[in-house]
Amino acid sequence: MNAPDGSQNTPSEPRLFDQLRDRIRLKHHYSIRTETQYVHLARRYILFHHKRHPRDMGAAEVEAFLTHLAVEGQVAAATQNQALSALLFLYREVLGVDLPWLDDVVRAKRPQRIPVVLSRAEVQRVLERMEGVHALLARLLYGTGMRLMEVIRLRVKEVDFDRSEILIRDGKGAKDRVTMLPEAVVTDLRAHLLRRRHVFEDDLQKGKSAVYLPYALQRKYPGADTSWGWQYVFASGSYSVGPRSGVERRHHLDEKLLQRAMKKAVLAAGIAKPATPHTLRHSFATSLLESGDDIRTVQERLGHADVATTMIYTHVLNKGGRGVRSPLDALD
Structure with a gap:
């Protein structure tokens, strides 16, 4: 079965993503945009680590993925922080795994910018x-x-x-x-x-x-x-x-x-x-x-x-x- 990005899904992936969507909708009432982004980031995380199941990964894999987003993907600090939030949600709310080390992962510092203003x-x-x-x-x-x-x-x-x-x-x-x-x-x-x-x-x-x-x-x-x-x-x-x-x-x-x-x-x-x-x-x-x-x-x-x-x-x-x-x- 092909994933939306053209890659091959492992048998557990569709079920995992369905569980992620259901948890977001039933418990937390996040917006459709947040839901879409969380699923997208979880998929990227799994594909980055060659389709390993999240249960088989830990702090090193999470930090490697976040570093990849920042260095190679050159994503904004907000996107990097959202990726961390998505993985926190995946582990705690979907997999039922409490990983205290995720709290210690340093969040990207968002630059303090003066907003654009029109006179x-x-x-x-x-x-x-x-x-x-x-x-x-x-x-x-x-x-x-x-x-x-x-x-x-x-x-x-x-x-x-x-x-x-x-x-x-x-x-x-x-x-x-x-x-x-x-x-x-x-x-x-x-x-x-x-x-x-x-x-x-x-x-x-x-x-x-x-x-x-x-x-x-x-x-x-x-x-x-x-x-x-x-x-x-x-x-x-x-x-x-x-x-x-x-x-x-x-x-x-x-x-x-x-x-x-x-x-x-x-x-x-x-x-x-x-x-x-x-x-x-x-x-x-x-x-x-x-x-x-x-x-x-x-x-x-x-x-x-x-x-x-x-x-x-x-x-x-x-x-x-x-x-x-x-x-x-x-x-x-």
């Missing part, structure tokens, strides 16, 4: 060069500080026009938080939801209105998957088969479409910075701080667990003469 004028230039739903998404990112996948996965019931709030469910770290709903997008967002409602009603007539519900909500709230409130605000233009459920239905918009639209707008605006949709979140934070908002308030809006993470934006403000005057200027 307000640059944000304006970028937004002016975006159209349709992509423009609305970009304005929401800058106006609310949401992460890319948070706005992509937004549900209708999470938008509260009366309170001018957006409820972000199950954000990073499985945390909920509330952010503002900018007045500047209300009219366009209402118009978008009106068009979205028509699409939903057409799907309802076709018997394809069911939407993916996380965890056990399908059993807890029967019929919720076909209700208007649970629909994605930004839905795909076509149906697709769910990677876990195998059910054909309308999923959320592909985030790559927004990433491409943003890239084109940045180029058209003549901006040399490597700005992405996530840059709008960084720009949201710096704009709030420039306006005098408290660092704790910004922390809550961004959903940071530690204020130290939010403090990185104060470094951005101290660049380019903000807060610190150059001695050269003092000569004049």
